[in-house]
Amino acid sequence: MKLDFIPLDYDYFDFEGRNYARIIGRDSKGKRICVIDSCPVYLWAILKDGLKHEKINKLIKEIEKIELDLKGRRTKVEKVELHEKSFLGKKVNALKVFATNYKDLHDVADQLGFPEIEKRRGYDLGFITHYIIEKKIIPMHWYELSGEVLNNSQEFGGIDSAFDVDVCIKLESFRAIEDKKLNPKFLAYDIETDEIKLGEGEILMISLVSDSFRKVITWKETKHKKPEYVEYVKDEAELIEKFVKYVGDISPDLLVGYSSDSFDLPYLKARAEKNEVNLSLGLDKSQPKFTRGINITGKIKGIVHIDILKFIRTAYSQYMQSETLSLNEVAKEFLGDSKKDFKIKHSSKIGEGDWEKYYEYNLHDSILTFGLFEKMWPDMLEFTKIMQEPIFDVSRNGMSKNVESYILHNLEKFNEIPEKRPMHDEISERRQREKYEGAFVFEPAPGLYEDVVMFDFTSSYGSVIVTYNLSKSTFLEKPEKDSYNIETGGKKLYFAKEIGFFPEMLKEIIEKRKHYKEELKHKPDVIKKARSNAFKLLVNSAYGYQGFFGARYYCPEAAAASAAFARKAIKDTMEEINKQEFKIIYSDTDSIAFLRGKKSEDQILKFLKELNSNLPGIMELELEGFFKRGIWVTTRAGTAGAKKKYALIDKNNKLKIRGFETVRRDWCRLAREVQNRIIRQILEDGNEKNALQYVKEIIKKLQQRKINKEDLIIRTQLKKSISEYKAVSPHVIAARKMQEREIPVSQGNLVEYYIAETKEKKKLVREKVKLPDEAGEYNIEYYLKNQILPAVENIFQIFNSDVNDIIKDKKQTTLGDF
DNA sequence: GACTGAACTATACC
């Protein structure tokens, strides 16, 4: 039988001691296909240099004798071949040791302690990754397959009949074909419960949303008119069973939740157990399986379970405006829609008339989740195609893991044997290493400036890695002819001239990124945009990867050299800019801000071109922007210019604010808004007069208690569990208060509080902390002295001292009132 | 008990 096929989900099973990949996907008509396939299983034994043929042959004979009987399974070495390979860029002779079962490769490796063998590699990729590398059946690409249809056959123990698919075939041959359009079925879901703690309360309702389906299932009936999307069941057990039935009937390719790895799915599992019903969501009626540990993931056989929150965290969060990754904020930013307004209460406290609102709230959460998923699907698809790992993993992995996936799936072009994952001891050793010197930040001279130009290096660190060939395999202990070198941390680091596979891959990624970005300019579409973005993220993560303790290709020397070369590049460029007698205002890592002076914008662009013609390798400087005005302030402590804190305004009055309190979520809204307004005012006007007037009005309002309490709420994240804190800061007190009142609060939550007046004079801020709904009056002195004034003081300070005096007077008189 | 610098903590920049 022949058919077109796109792989969506992968897993594997053992049959008669051997591993078989099971790939679930669709054909071009939309039928669900299950493909069973196998591949050779092997590891690499890298031989010592200069071994004689006879010795190698003798070794091969020895290795071929290895047989293991572990974990109730027989594995033996089935074949040994000698190959010329490359390992970390060096030519090596290596034995390809074939064995029966992938899971036993580690034990086989343990048996290879022969003196002739230098290293053992390639046994720790996981069978699925190994299979994809070996067979090149890559997720989300189209293939034409031919194979034998398994129809109630006893082959593989009747696996075809256990799986609810249209066709199950044993793969015989395949070829890659052109991409076709895929319309996978998505289904979003969301649950509402009585308790937040896993499994401790009852599940009240579950919503399901696809493009043509909207449903809320609940056992909480209301006497009011039932909305048509609501379906009643008799109890929680039936609710879970009904949910399973709907998922089975709709039979989506992807089941999507928001935070569902750690909440919805495990909650369902826990309640199913409690009610003694099966959460048989898998295509083979199996229940979801969860990984242990801090980072829980929930896997359903044959259906790809996606927790969209995780993908948002790795792929989008660094470019987002949202201050938290809550469904509400994220939906606002991406969809312009928000959660339904409904205050969740325990079901016993919900009034008869409120249930309808609760149903709607529950339904809308799934609508938002579905909307987000649709929006992010192109990115997820491109990520998966590029990293070549199953979408289940790619959608959850951090960028460092994604970089590694990309490397592992592209090693073959370099004939490279994969490096091993660091073991536990090695990781703790790496984590203890001393920090290396990082980026250079130029101390600005505080002031208000006109006509500011900003240049920056495109993918600075990525370009440096490629230009100077910085990687584990190119790092040299001693200098070689023409090797690249740089001094940092009192040591000179050398890197080979001949390009290594890591910089080479990165070079390709940068070129591809450029290519798609260019195409995007001429003919924009979502796929190109997604692809360009995925490559951009890969480039930006390559530097962090090499310095990351968990990396296979960990190389702190390469990371340190990357930072050192980047420092050199920015300083050299600054020197060139200085030579042209431009005044440099600021610089951080890969950007330089300077005054345009009397030169025109065209002349600046010409100058940029000139700078670029003299840059080494693929280093490239680009225009970040021309700005009408910009301000830099002093640090709070002294007169030195503050780094990482500035504001710019362009011709269209668009602001670019960095580091100021107004962009920090742990300051109250009033302070942030006041600061934002005075920054805008000053940058628009070119002076401080109007801004100062505005601040005076606000201070007056504050003193007259005319400010809304909501504008004074301070939000701080609980970064660890309450008991772990050594210092008891205000937000810890707020969290303790919440605990006392049995308001759920845990690590990672944003804690809200305000600072209130107290009867007696209290010294510590934490003694004045009150929760938002706790009765009390806001503490005028605190909000003046610790929020408003600190946010505006050093902005006015950059003007003449008269203004400064007014502020100081103001401060004294206002504070003197108490 | 007031003062002061160090330690702890959160968050931002690139």
Added chain:
DNA sequence: ACGGGTATAGTTCAGTC
């Protein structure tokens, strides 16, 4: 455990006078 280092700033804590 699930890129890196640089930087500001508030608040508490612990020691000194």
